[in-house]
Structures are given as C-alpha cells and as structure tokens.
Amino acid sequence: MMNSVYRPPYILTPAIVNLVAGISETIGRYTVLAEQNPTQRYR
Numbered sequence: 001m002m003n004s005v006y007r008p009p010y011i012l013t014p015a016i017v018n019l020v021a022g023i024s025e026t027i028g029r030y031t032v033l034a035e036q037n038p039t040q041r042y043r
Helices: 014-036
Strands: none
Touching: none
C-alpha cells in the first residue's frame, strides 16, 4: 500500500556530515597542489 511514510536507508548525522566535509577538504587541497605542480610528461 502507498500509505506508509518513506524512510531513507540511512540518517545523516553530524558525524557523517563532518566526515564528508573532511573528505571534500582533502580532495580540494590535493586538487590545488596538483594544479600548482603539473606532472612531467615524456614523449
């Protein structure tokens, strides 16, 4: 029946949000460093 309330398979807790923020920050820092130091390409 369609009368039930939808429940997502997980709950976003502050801990999860903090982990995602930390991962995003790390990726952002890596991206900046990678753009500053382009790798050498050999022909």
